[in-house]
Amino acid sequence: MKLKNLILGLSASVAVLASCQQKEEQLGAPALNLNPETMQFESAAGEQILTITATRDWAVTNDQDWLVFDPASGKGSNSEQKVTVTVLANPQNDRTCEASFSIGMVTKSLTVSQKGDKGEAALEITSVADFIKAADKNKVCVLKGTLSNLAKGDRFWGFDINDGTGTVTAAFPANWDEWKDKLSDGGTVTVQGSYEFFEKKGTHQVKKAKILAFEAGEVVPPVEAELISVADFIKKADTQKPYKLVGTLENVAKGDRFWGFDINDGTGTVTAAFPANWDEWKDKLSDGGKVTVVGPYEFFEKKGTHQVKKATILAFETGNVTPGPEKPANLKKVTVKEFLAAPVDGATWYELTGKITKISGAEYGNIYIEDATGQVYIYGLVKEFVEKNDKSFASIGLKEGDEVTLGTLRAEFKGTPQGGGSTPAFYISHKEGQGGDPSKPDGEAKWEFTSSIAYEIADAAYKEKAKINGRDEEIPVLKLGKGKSYGKANLAVPAGTTKLGFYAVAWKGDAAVLQFGNGTKVELERGNDGATGTNPYAMKDITAIDYYEIELKGDEGTLSVETVEMGKRAILFGINPVK
Numbered sequence: 171m172k173l174k175n176l177i178l179g180l181s182a183s184v185a186v187l188a189s190c191q192q193k194e195e196q197l198g199a200p201a202l203n204l205n206p207e208t209m210q211f212e213s214a215a216g217e218q219i220l221t222i223t224a225t226r227d228w229a230v231t232n233d234q235d236w237l238v239f240d241p242a243s244g245k246g247s248n249s250e251q252k253v254t255v256t257v258l259a260n261p262q263n264d265r266t267c268e269a270s271f272s273i274g275m276v277t278k279s280l281t282v283s284q285k286g287d288k289g290e291a292a293l294e295i296t297s298v299a300d301f302i303k304a305a306d307k308n309k310v311c312v313l314k315g316t317l318s319n320l321a322k323g324d325r326f327w328g329f330d331i332n333d334g335t336g337t338v339t340a341a342f343p344a345n346w347d348e349w350k351d352k353l354s355d356g357g358t359v360t361v362q363g364s365y366e367f368f369e370k371k372g373t374h375q376v377k378k379a380k381i382l383a384f385e386a387g388e389v390v391p392p393v394e395a396e397l398i399s400v401a402d403f404i405k406k407a408d409t410q411k412p413y414k415l416v417g418t419l420e421n422v423a424k425g426d427r428f429w430g431f432d433i434n435d436g437t438g439t440v441t442a443a444f445p446a447n448w449d450e451w452k453d454k455l456s457d458g459g460k461v462t463v464v465g466p467y468e469f470f471e472k473k474g475t476h477q478v479k480k481a482t483i484l485a486f487e488t489g490n491v492t493p494g495p496e497k498p499a500n501l502k503k504v505t506v507k508e509f510l511a512a513p514v515d516g517a518t519w520y521e522l523t524g525k526i527t528k529i530s531g532a533e534y535g536n537i538y539i540e541d542a543t544g545q546v547y548i549y550g551l552v553k554e555f556v557e558k559n560d561k562s563f564a565s566i567g568l569k570e571g572d573e574v575t576l577g578t579l580r581a582e583f584k585g586t587p588q589g590g591g592s593t594p595a596f597y598i599s600h601k602e603g604q605g606g607d608p609s610k611p612d613g614e615a616k617w618e619f620t621s622s623i624a625y626e627i628a629d630a631a632y633k634e635k636a637k638i639n640g641r642d643e644e645i646p647v648l649k650l651g652k653g654k655s656y657g658k659a660n661l662a663v664p665a666g667t668t669k670l671g672f673y674a675v676a677w678k679g680d681a682a683v684l685q686f687g688n689g690t691k692v693e694l695e696r697g698n699d700g701a702t703g704t705n706p707y708a709m710k711d712i713t714a715i716d717y718y719e720i721e722l723k724g725d726e727g728t729l730s731v732e733t734v735e736m737g738k739r740a741i742l743f744g745i746n747p748v749k
Contacts, residue, residue, distance in 0.1 A: 197225040197246055202276040211284040213260045220253040220280065226273035230280075234267045236260065237282055246273070260284050263291035293360070293382075299335035302374045305365050313338065313376065317359040317384070319480045321446045322350060325429075330480075331359060331376075337410070340379035341368070349381045357387040369653050372471070395464045401437035404476045407467050415440065415478065419461040419486070421558065424452055433461060433478070442481035443470070451483045459489040471654075472680075472737065497555040497596070501577050507543035510587045512580045522546070522589065523575040525603060526568060530693040535563025535594070539574060546587065547691070550594035551576060559594045571603030586689045619645045619673065619712075621745040624662040628730065630655040634705035636743065644706050648745070650684075650731070651677075651738035658732035661745065663722065669748040670729075671719045673712060678702035680737030687730035690720045694740060701741050709741070719748055 205221040222228065222244070229243040230253075238256040266283040296311040315333030327350065328341040340361050343349070353359070359381065366377035395414040398406075403413055417435030429452065430443040442463050445451065455461070461483065468479035501521040504512065509520055524539030524546075531537075535551030553562040555577070568574060575598040581591035589595050619638045627633065630652050635644040650657030663670065676682035676697035684692045695716065700709035722729070733740050 197248055199225070200273055200275050201225045202228065202271060202273050202278050204271060204278050204280055207278070208281045209255060209283070211257045211282070213285045213287050215257060215259040217254055217256040220255050222251050222253055222271065223248070224251070224271075224273050226275075228271060228273045230269055230271050232267075232269040234269075236265070236284075237267060237269065239269065255280075255282065257282070257284050260286040261288070262286045263288045295360075297335045298331065298333045298338050301338060301365060301376075302336055305367065305374075307364055307366065307377070310362055310364050312360065312362045312382070314358065314360045316387070317353060317357050318355050319446050319482075320353055320355050321480070323449050326444065328379075329353065329355075329359070331361065336374075339368070339373050339375045340381075341375050343379045343381050345381055349384065352384055353381075354386055358385045359383070399437040400433065400435045400440050403440060403467060403478075404438055407469070409466050409468060409479070412464050412466050414462065414464045414484070416460065416462045418489070419455060419459045420457055421560075422455050422457055430481075431455065431457075431461070433463065438476075441470070441475050441477045442483075443477050445481045445483050447483055451486065454486055455483075456488060460487040461485070498577060505543040506539070506541050506546050509580060509589070510544060510546060514580050514582050516579060519577050519579060520589075521575065521577055521598065523573065526570050526572050526574055529568070529570055530695070532564060532695075533561055534559050535561075535566075536590075536693050537568075537574075539576075546589055548576065548578065548595050549581070549583065549588050549590035551590065551597060552594045553597050555596040557593055566597050566600075568597075568600060569603070572600050573603055574598075574600040583691070584685075584689075586691070618746060619744045621646060621648075621672075621743060622747070623664075623670070623745040625745070626660045626662070628658040628660055628732075630657040631659040632657075632705075634707070634741075636700070636705065636707035636709050636741065638709055638743070639712050640710060645743055647705075647707070647741050647743040649705075650740045650742070651682075651733045653738070656733045656738045657740075658730060661729045661731060663726045663729045664747065665727070666724050667726070667747040668722050668724045669719055670722055670745070671717065671748040672742050672745040673716050674718060674740055674742045675701050675709065675712070675716055676737050677739035677741075680739065682733055682737040682740040683735045684740060684742075685732050685734040686720060687728075688720075688722065688726065691734075692718050692720065694718075697737070698741075701739075707741065717744075 203223045209218050224246055225248060226246040230239050232239060236258045240254045244251050263286045265286060268279045268281050271278050293312045295314050298313060298315060301311055301313060313331055315331040317329050318332060319330045321327055327346055328339060328343060330337050330339050360383040361376055361379040361381050363376035363379040366375045368375050395412045397414040400415060400417060403415060415433055417433040420432040420434055422431040423429055429448055430441060430445060432439050432441050462485040463478055463481040463483050465478040465481040468477045470477050498519040501519045503521045506524060509522055524541040526537050527540050528538040537548050537551060538545055539548060550559045551563050552560055553566050576595045577598055578589035578595035579593055581588050625648055632649040634647050634649050636647045638645050648659055650659060674684065674694050676694045678697050678699050678701050680697045682694045698709045700707050
């Protein structure tokens with residue numbers, strides 16, 4: 171009898187499930203629309219009609235006792251449904267709230283505002299110091315202070331707010347178009363928003379700041395800032411007080427990912443990264459000229475460089491570009507084996523010829539080359555001889571499999587021989603090859619994403635999961651590093667493994683270098699937009715370019731892997747022996 175009831179119960183459940191599935195198929199994809207999305211009421215009690223279209227069962231969440239929805243839920247349908255929105259009389263101050271409509275996988279908000287008999291309430295101002303200390307990501311606060319570092323560029327727009335207790339950035343304000351032409355440095359601005367920490371720059375921000383008011387004020391001429399040398403600027407390391415710097419402009423960069431330049435006054439060099447008034451000056455700047463900027467100090471931890479924070483360019487005079495360094499003559503022709511055996515003297519230039527087996531970093535020209543005697547890593551290759559890498563590698567047009575001839579000094583990194591380094595190698599000539607490693611997949615990623623190699627955490631590393639290329643299953647991944655720390659783990663490599671393959675990506679928007687315990691260093695090709703936030707990560711567009719192989723002796727047992735040099739965070743998966 172019990173078995174019969176169980177069978178009947180199961181049959182009923184299956185029927186209900188099938189009915190729900192059929193209904194959802196008839197209604198199409200999950201969709202939710204509100205019309206209108208904002209409502210405004212006078213202070214008297216009143217009502218308005220909201221039209222909702224929801225292809226799944228819906229419900230509204232509302233925690234205000236002065237606001238009523240009828241009905242407050244409904245069935246999924248392709249037809250419009252009417253909801254009566256009622257407000258009670260408001261004898262107090264103006265009020266606003268958001269009610270949330272949801273069908274589970276899709277949520278929309280309705281903003282309801284009602285005037286009050288007493289008008290607008292006096293704003294409760296939070297000091298910047300208290301705002302930063304609380305760091306409340308959910309509480310909306312009102313901040314008021316002096317506007318500075320106003321930026322109206324194509325890549326960044328916003329400003330800083332200083333109320334005497336601290337400084338916070340209003341980045342990409344929500345109502346920017348309404349206010350951008352009214353704002354100016356030195357005025358008093360009032361904004362509202364919740365707290366956000368921008369980890370990449372280490373700055374406190376107002377998330378989706380809404381500008382409430384602005385009063386123009388007297389702009390303090392930035393030229394009044396104290397003029398000091400670059401050496402003193404770095405020594406003081408004052409992150410609040412702006413100083414004026416004058417020097418020779420070097421290494422001007424006008425790319426999409428970085429724009430700015432270096433300033434050298436003979437006592438030292440500092441970088442003006444992402445100047446606040448870049449759009450006004452970018453077409454006037456050139457290397458070798460005399461530039462004047464003003465701004466406070468900032469240390470960029472990722473690169474270990476001294477910077478002028480949100481530098482304002484005051485003046486620029488075109489100068490004679492200092493002639494480039496003289497190209498080394500009488501290079502010593504050697505094999506890779508002979509090069510590896512040579513001393514590191516910083517003076518002897520060698521001519522090497524070899525096949526490019528891997529381009530590990532296309533931006534700076536980091537490559538591996540080999541000849542019949544061995545393989546060597548070239549840390550930086552440029553088109554013409556220069557003392558500092560100018561990122562001209564891409565213009566050469568080299569690819570894996572080409573035979574290249576280059577000039578380089580003998581260098582080392584943590585005891586491992588290499589070419590290039592602080593002074594990059596320079597291109598001489600090349601012959602077209604047959605392409606890269608034929609064992610490496612081309613195009614779409616086809617290798618196994620799961621790992622057969624076990625690993626243990628050593629320092630700032632994590633065992634997490636990710637969905638790869640839209641697949642439903644969650645793949646175990648190894649995350650190395652966190653925002654302020656490099657990460658390290660230990661791989662348990664089976665005896666006899668002579669080659670190890672793996673996929674790896676850097677954190678979103680970052681670069682990363684992996685250092686293995688056997689001395690092998692791998693510079694990751696790129697970050698992945700899905701490699702961010704908390705796990706499980708959703709990493710799409712994983713391709714063959716994200717796959718790497720390293721050579722082993724076969725008796726490593728435990729092999730360490732850690733992030734070094736560049737970005738601190740990387741994600742590894744599909745760690746397997748290559749047969």
